[in-house]
Amino acid sequence: MNTKVNITNRAGASFPVRRMAFEFDQVPEYWMKGSAGLTHFMTALSALFPAGEKFFIDSVRAVRYHPAIKDNQELQKEISAFIGQEAMHTQEHVGFNASAQKYGHDVERLDRYTDKVIQGARKVFAGVGKPFGITQEMVDLTATTALEHFTATIATQLLRNSHIQELMSDDTMKTMWLWHAIEENEHKAVAYDVFEGVFGQGTKAYLLRTSSLVAAMLTLFVVQNYFLFRLLKEDKQLNLEAFKAIYTYAYSPSKGIITGMGREMLAYFRPGFHPNDLDTVSLLDTWKAKLGF
Ligand SMILES: [Fe+2]
Numbered sequence: 001m002n003t004k005v006n007i008t009n010r011a012g013a014s015f016p017v018r019r020m021a022f023e024f025d026q027v028p029e030y031w032m033k034g035s036a037g038l039t040h041f042m043t044a045l046s047a048l049f050p051a052g053e054k055f056f057i058d059s060v061r062a063v064r065y066h067p068a069i070k071d072n073q074e075l076q077k078e079i080s081a082f083i084g085q086e087a088m089h090t091q092e093h094v095g096f097n098a099s100a101q102k103y104g105h106d107v108e109r110l111d112r113y114t115d116k117v118i119q120g121a122r123k124v125f126a127g128v129g130k131p132f133g134i135t136q137e138m139v140d141l142t143a144t145t146a147l148e149h150f151t152a153t154i155a156t157q158l159l160r161n162s163h164i165q166e167l168m169s170d171d172t173m174k175t176m177w178l179w180h181a182i183e184e185n186e187h188k189a190v191a192y193d194v195f196e197g198v199f200g201q202g203t204k205a206y207l208l209r210t211s212s213l214v215a216a217m218l219t220l221f222v223v224q225n226y227f228l229f230r231l232l233k234e235d236k237q238l239n240l241e242a243f244k245a246i247y248t249y250a251y252s253p254s255k256g257i258i259t260g261m262g263r264e265m266l267a268y269f270r271p272g273f274h275p276n277d278l279d280t281v282s283l284l285d286t287w288k289a290k291l292g293f
């Protein structure tokens with residue numbers, strides 16, 4: 001692995017915070033096997049992370065000292081490590097996004113747009129929920145919980161789907177996405193445990209978390225595809241070859257990363273669901289060993 005890793009576990013949580021130092025200088029423009037379509041698909045996802053992960057951190061921070069969980073020492077340690085991991089992800093995605101910007105792909109504008117969408121959406125949903133006694137904190141945390149389920153599920157796909165791993169032909173980018181994928185699974189239960197700790201497991205909490213998953217997925221789908229369209233259009237790559245590659249990579253029934261997520265995404269609708277029901281322990285052990293963590 002061509003990067004330095006600094007692993008700390010100051011929080012004493014069940015997972016560590018790894019400080020990575022990826023060098024993006026040598027990353028080629030189309031680092032997904034020379035494909036503009038696939039590279040822009042991943043860049044459109046990466047553009048969502050800095051503002052998105054800051055939102056996750058803020059949402060969890062806002063309620064971490066709620067009376068229902070403030071004395072839960074174990075959960076408090078997990079929260080600290082969760083914040084540490086997400087902050088490191090943001091840092092590295094900012095680094096990669098800057099390298100895409102260097103090639104003339106305007107990720108900075110997409111990053112600002114992501115923040116506007118998040119801030120706008122959280123206000124709208126808080127307004128809709130207010131008559132039902134749903135607070136801004138509830139909206140933010142349930143959106144985070146839903147999006148964390150999405151990130152853990154897509155991360156599992158990255159770790160399981162060898163077709164996708166073969167397409168990530170640049171070593172630095174491959175390692176970055178796999179590192180992020182491992183950590184999304186390591187901390188996948190934290191926001192969920194905070195949500196349940198604060199808002200319980202009743203009918204209201206169930207309706208809130210499931211409806212927010214639907215709303216979050218629709219928003220994410222529209223925004224990520226809009227970003228993809230813009231990146232392709234501005235790069236003059238709106239062509240059949242790009243669409244075919246994106247279809248196979250993301251949506252084909254046998255190999256698609258998005259279609260492959262279906263069953264695990266639906267598990268979230270099960271009453272009594274918990275993120276750890278989806279067992280990824282041995283998958284993570286394998287990848288941690290491969291990456292030398
Ligand atoms: Fe992350």
Ligand SMILES: [Fe+2]
Binds near residue numbers: 086148184187
């Ligand atoms: Fe996360």
